[in-house]
Amino acid sequence: MAEKFDAIVVGAGPSGNAAAYTLARGGLKVLQIERGEYPGSKNVQGAILYADALERIIPDFREDAPLERHVIEQRMWMLDDSSYIGTHYRSADFDQPPYNRYTIIRAEFDKWFARKVRQAGALLITETTVRDLLLDGERVIGVQTDREGGAIYADVVVLADGVNSLLARKAGFRPELNPADVALAVKEIHFLPTETIEARFNLSGDAGVVIEMFGKITQGMMGTGFLYTNKESLTIGVGCMLSDFKSQKMTPSQLLENMKSHPSIAPLIAGGEMKEYAAHLIPEGGYNAVPKIAGEGWVIVGDSGMFVNAVHREGSNLAMTSGRLAAETLLELAQARLPYTARNLARYRRKLDESFVMKDLKKYRRLPSVFHRNPQFFTAYPELLSQAAQTLLRVDGEDKKSKERAIRRSFVARRSRFGLLGDAFKMWRAFE
Amino acid sequence: MHIVVCIKQVPDSAQIRVHPVTNTIMRQGVPAIVNPYDLFALEEALRLKDRHGGRVTVLTMGPPQAEDALRKCLTFGADEAILVTDRAFAGADTLATSYALAAAIRNIDRDAAVDLVFTGKQTIDGDTAQVGPGIAKRLDLQLLTYVSRVEQVDIAQRRLRVQRRAEGGVQVLETRLPCLITMLEGTNEMRFASMDNMFRAARCAVRIWDREAAGISDVSKIGLKGSPTVVSKVFAPQARARRAELIEAEGDAPRDLALTLINKLFTRNPKLRDAIVAQPS
Numbered sequence: 001m002a003e004k005f006d007a008i009v010v011g012a013g014p015s016g017n018a019a020a021y022t023l024a025r026g027g028l029k030v031l032q033i034e035r036g037e038y039p040g041s042k043n044v045q046g047a048i049l050y051a052d053a054l055e056r057i058i059p060d061f062r063e064d065a066p067l068e069r070h071v072i073e074q075r076m077w078m079l080d081d082s083s084y085i086g087t088h089y090r091s092a093d094f095d096q097p098p099y100n101r102y103t104i105i106r107a108e109f110d111k112w113f114a115r116k117v118r119q120a121g122a123l124l125i126t127e128t129t130v131r132d133l134l135l136d137g138e139r140v141i142g143v144q145t146d147r148e149g150g151a152i153y154a155d156v157v158v159l160a161d162g163v164n165s166l167l168a169r170k171a172g173f174r175p176e177l178n179p180a181d182v183a184l185a186v187k188e189i190h191f192l193p194t195e196t197i198e199a200r201f202n203l204s205g206d207a208g209v210v211i212e213m214f215g216k217i218t219q220g221m222m223g224t225g226f227l228y229t230n231k232e233s234l235t236i237g238v239g240c241m242l243s244d245f246k247s248q249k250m251t252p253s254q255l256l257e258n259m260k261s262h263p264s265i266a267p268l269i270a271g272g273e274m275k276e277y278a279a280h281l282i283p284e285g286g287y288n289a290v291p292k293i294a295g296e297g298w299v300i301v302g303d304s305g306m307f308v309n310a311v312h313r314e315g316s317n318l319a320m321t322s323g324r325l326a327a328e329t330l331l332e333l334a335q336a337r338l339p340y341t342a343r344n345l346a347r348y349r350r351k352l353d354e355s356f357v358m359k360d361l362k363k364y365r366r367l368p369s370v371f372h373r374n375p376q377f378f379t380a381y382p383e384l385l386s387q388a389a390q391t392l393l394r395v396d397g398e399d400k401k402s403k404e405r406a407i408r409r410s411f412v413a414r415r416s417r418f419g420l421l422g423d424a425f426k427m428w429r430a431f432e
Numbered sequence: 433m434h435i436v437v438c439i440k441q442v443p444d445s446a447q448i449r450v451h452p453v454t455n456t457i458m459r460q461g462v463p464a465i466v467n468p469y470d471l472f473a474l475e476e477a478l479r480l481k482d483r484h485g486g487r488v489t490v491l492t493m494g495p496p497q498a499e500d501a502l503r504k505c506l507t508f509g510a511d512e513a514i515l516v517t518d519r520a521f522a523g524a525d526t527l528a529t530s531y532a533l534a535a536a537i538r539n540i541d542r543d544a545a546v547d548l549v550f551t552g553k554q555t556i557d558g559d560t561a562q563v564g565p566g567i568a569k570r571l572d573l574q575l576l577t578y579v580s581r582v583e584q585v586d587i588a589q590r591r592l593r594v595q596r597r598a599e600g601g602v603q604v605l606e607t608r609l610p611c612l613i614t615m616l617e618g619t620n621e622m623r624f625a626s627m628d629n630m631f632r633a634a635r636c637a638v639r640i641w642d643r644e645a646a647g648i649s650d651v652s653k654i655g656l657k658g659s660p661t662v663v664s665k666v667f668a669p670q671a672r673a674r675r676a677e678l679i680e681a682e683g684d685a686p687r688d689l690a691l692t693l694i695n696k697l698f699t700r701n702p703k704l705r706d707a708i709v710a711q712p713s
Contacts (some may be wrong), residue, residue, distance in 0.1 A: 003631065038500075041463070107463075125630045127507075148626035191449065275449065 005031040007330060008143055008154040009122075010130045010167060012039035014316045015302025016160030017113040018057050018323030023158075024120035026331040031152060032117060033145065034126045035161075040110025044280035045316055046187065046226055046235060048210065049102045049109065053317035057324050058116060062098065066108040068230040069208025070099035073201075077264070079215035080386040084264045095207055103208050103228045103235070105189075133157060133171045133298070140171075140297035156330055156340040157298045160323060163281045165304035173300065174291040179243035180372065181285025183223060183310070186252040187237025190272030194232055200268055201229055212313060215382030217259045220375045221248060222368075225259050226313070227268065234269055236260065239282060241372065252279060284310040287365035293352070294345035299326045309360050311367060311431075318357045325351040367430040374426060380414050381423075433486030433587060435477045436537055437510070437550045438567070439470035441494055441501035442557040450668040466501045469552025473615035475622050476582055477550050478509050484587060486547075487511040489540060493521055493532050499638050506633035507625040513636070514540070518643040523656030526558070530566025531653045532646065537571060539647045548592075549612040553578055564614040574611035580618050585609075 009020040012034035020032040036042035048071070054061050073090035094100065118124050134142040134151060142153035159168050163182065168174040201209045213225040223240030238256050245252065259265060283289070283306040290307070293300040301307075302319035309318060329348040330340065338344050352358045371377055388407040392400075411420060443462045477488045490505040492498050493516040502513035516536050524532065540546060549568070554561035561577070568575035581595040583604070590609040595602050597616055625633075648654060681692040698705040 037463075123631070123634050125627075125634055128627075128630060145627060147624065147630060148628075150627045152627065273449065 003031070003152050004142075005029050005123075005152065005154040006334070007031075007156050007158060008033065008152060009158040009160055010143065011160035011162060011302070011304075012036075012110065012114050012117075012124065012126075013043050013160060013162060013302060013319065014110075014113070015304075015307075015319035015323035016158065017110070017117050018053075018320040019158045019160060019301055019327040020122045020124075020323075021057060021113075021117045021120050022324050022327030023330060024117065024122040026327070026334070028331070028334060030122035031154065032114075032122050032124045033128050033130055033143065034114075034124065035129045037127055038111060039114035039124070039126070040107040043106050043110050044185075044187070044278045045106050046228060046237065046313070047104050047106045047109070047316070048228065048313070049104045050314065050317035051098065051100050051102065053320040053324075055098075057320060065112050066104065067206075068103040068105060069203075069206050070094070071101040071103065071210050072203075072207040073209045075209065075211040077211060077213040077215070078382045078385060079213055079217050079262060079264065080383040081216055082263055083386040083390070084213070084215075085382070085385050085389050101210075103210070103230050105230060105233075130161070130167060133167055135171070138296045140295070155297070158323075158326060158330075159298060159300045159304050160302050161304055163283045163303040165300070168291070168300055168304055171298075173295060173298070174304070177281075177283075178285065178289070179246060180241060181283065181289045181306070181368075182242045183239040183282040183284045184242045184245055184252055184279065185237055185239025185282055186256050186277070186279045187226075187235055188256065188274050188278075189230070189276040190234045190236065190269055191232060191275045192234055192269075192272045196271065197229055197232070197234065203229065206231070213259075213265075214378060216379055217255075217262060218378055219248070219250065219255065219258075220379050221245065221250070221255075222371045222375070222378065224313070227265065233275060234272060236265070236269060241284070242281070282310070282315065283308050284368065286310065286368050287358070287361040288368075290358075290361065293322075294326075294348050295342045297340050299330070299345055299348055301326045307357055307361070309364065311364050312360070314360075318360075321355060321357050322352060325355060325357075363432075364430070366432075370426050370430040374423070376415065376419075376423065377427075384411055384414055433480065433484050433547045433585070434544050435480060435486065435488045435548045435550065436540060436546050437470070437474045437477045437488060437490045437505070438533055438563070439474065439490055439492050439501060439505060439552075440467045440555050440557075441465070441492065441498040442467045442555050445556045464497065464500065466504055467552050467555045467557075469554060469556075469615060469617065471552075471622055472618045472620060473550035473552050473613070474505055474508060474510065475620045476613075476615055476618060477548070478623065479620065480548070480582060480585060481509075484585060487544075489514065491533065491536055491540070492516070493524070493529060493536070496640075499640075502638050503633055503636075506636050506638075507630050508623055509625065509629055513638045514641060515638050516641045516646045518646075520643045520651055520655050523659060524654060525659035525661035526560050526562035526566060527660060528654050528656075528658035530563045530570060531658060532648060533563065534567045534570035535648045536641060536646045537567065539641075539645075547587075547590075547609045549573060549610070551612070551614050553614045553616050561614070564612060568612035571610075571612070574607040574609075576605060576607060576611060577614045578616050579613045580616045582613070 006028035007023050007030050009016045009032040020030050024030045072094040075088045077084040077086040129146045130143045131146050132144040133140050140157045144151050161167050208229040211227040217225045218240050221240040221244035225238040228235040238259050283303050285306050293305045301322040307318035307322050308315040326348050333344050391403050441464050444465045447462045481488050488510045489512045490510045491514045499515050506513050551564035576594055578597050579594045580597050583593045585592045593606045596605050681689050
C-alpha cells in the first residue's frame, strides 16, 4: 500500500529545508525527498548565510549550526586589467553578536539544516529522484520516484527542486529556462592555514571579509566575481549570464583562471591548495522571470521560483523566506480545513508580495535588461575610473587642473556627452 | 540463517588531503562513506538471504555519526543495525576493535544464533585486513579470506562453498558453519533499494550499545588501553622528482638490448664512460 503524507517537499536545499521544517513543526506529516547522497552533496552557493531569514525559522541556529566566519568587512571592487577601484566598509558593529551575515560551507550547513528538519519530525529520503508529479486532472496528488514502489501520495507537493526545476517544467507549470535569465557560476575552495587568512585580510577570531567584484574580470559579459573568507579556506568564484557565455564562446573555468591571475587577486589566494570545484546555475531573471508559483495542490519555492536578487548577491535568504511563507500558508489552510486549491494557495503569492522577496525583485526588475544591453558598465567604466584614479594619484609635474581636464576628456571621448547622460539615466532606472 | 555483516564508516580516501603545513590528515569536509568492500559483503549477505531466507544484522563500532553508515545499509535491505559506541572504545587498533566486535557478536548470538559473519577484505582507511580474522579467531569461527563469491550454502548440512582469489588463480573452498568470510570486490552489483526499504530504513531505530550493553567488562582490552599499536609518525610521501623512462631498443637480441642500455647510461653520465675506459683491463 502506497504511503500517504500531508505534504511532500521535493529537494533539501535552503527553501526545501525551510518549508519542511516549518511544516513538520506545524504538525503535518511531511516527507522530504532529496536526489543527492545527503542534503548538501549537490548544493552549491557562494556561500553567504543571511542570519535574519534563518532566525525567523530557527531562532537559536547559532548554537550548533556550522558557521565559518561572520562578515565584518565588505569590499566592492571594480576591476580593469591591472587595477581595482572600490570601497571597503568595515565596522566594529558587525563584530558584535548577534552577527548578521556569515560565510558557510554549504555541504556542512545543509547537513545541519536537514538534521534539524528530521528532528522536527519530517521523514527524509535521500538518493531518490522524483521523476514526475502524479496528477488527478489538474490537481497534483503525489510524486513518482525512481525507486521500485515509487508512487507516494500527498495533499500538497512543495517544489523545491532548484533552478532547473525539471518537475515544474515537465508538468508545464514553468516555461523552459531562458539562457538570458540564468547565470552560470563557478567557484573553487582553496585551503589556506587560518593564520595566513587572518594575516592577509587583517582578521582575528571568527571575523571574515567578503569581496564582491565586477568589471573586466567578466570580459564584457554581465556578471560578477567574489572572494569569501572561510575558517581555513577561501572561496573564489565568478558567474555570468549563460547567454553571454554562449555568445562569447567563453568557458567559465577559463574566466575563473583569468580572474585568479589578476594582480589584485592573485596575492590573496597565493599558496592555497584547491579543495573543491563546483559549478551551478543561478536564476537571475528577476521579477519578470518569476513563474506561476502555486496551483492545484502545488507550490514552488526557492530557485525554482527564480527568487534571487542578483544585485545584492542574495538568494539563500529569499529561498528560505519563500519556503517558510509557503509552509505557513499551507499550515493556515490546514488549520482552517481548507483544501490546497490554486485559489486558496494564492495567499502564498500575496505573502511573498508583501515581503522583501518580491519587493526587492520588483525594485530591480529593469536591471537585468539594462546591464545586459550595456556592456560598457562592465568594461569602459571600470577602465575609465581606474585611469582617472591613476591620473590623479600619479605625481608627474602635471598640474591638477589639467589632470581633471584630461579625465573629463577621457570620459567624453569614450562614451560621448550624450552617452554619459544616457548611461546615468540607465543606472538610475536600474536601481530606482 | 542469521548473518552478521560488520561494516565501517570511513572517510572517502579519494578525497583526503594532507595539511600542507602540519602534515596531518585533513578530515574536514571529507565525506564519510561505507567502506566499499563492506558493501560487497553486505550485498553477498543479502543475496544469501534472498535465496535461503533468514535475516541480516549490520554491526559497526564507531563514533555516533557512524549511524549514517548503518542506516545506509538498512536501505539496501538489512533487517537490523547495531552501533557499538562508547568513549572507552576511542583509539582502538585492530586488536582492540576485533575484541569489541567479537563481544558484540557474542551478544547478538545469544539472541539469535549467528551462522555467518561477513566483513570486507579490509577498510580503505586502515588497509590492515586484520579485524575480520581477529574476530574469527576470538569467536573460534572458520575463516575464509579474500572471497569473491559464495557459491553454495547447504543449511541442512551446515556447509558452504566459496571462491577465493589466490595468487595465480581461484580456489574453491568448502567449510562448515559458523564461519567468517572477508569479501573482495565481487562481481555483485549493489542493489537499488525499493521505496519501501527507504522508508523502513529512515524509520528503523538503530540499536545503540555502549560498552556494557555490548557485554564488555574488561576495559583493558578495548580502546587505547587495549591497543598495542603505536603510531610513531605520520608523514606525507614526497613526490619523486625523477621520472621513469621508456627506452626503446632496436632488435630483441640480448646484445642489442645491453648495448642500448649502456649507450643510454653513457650519454646520461659521460664521466662514467671515462671512468670505465680509464680502468686498466
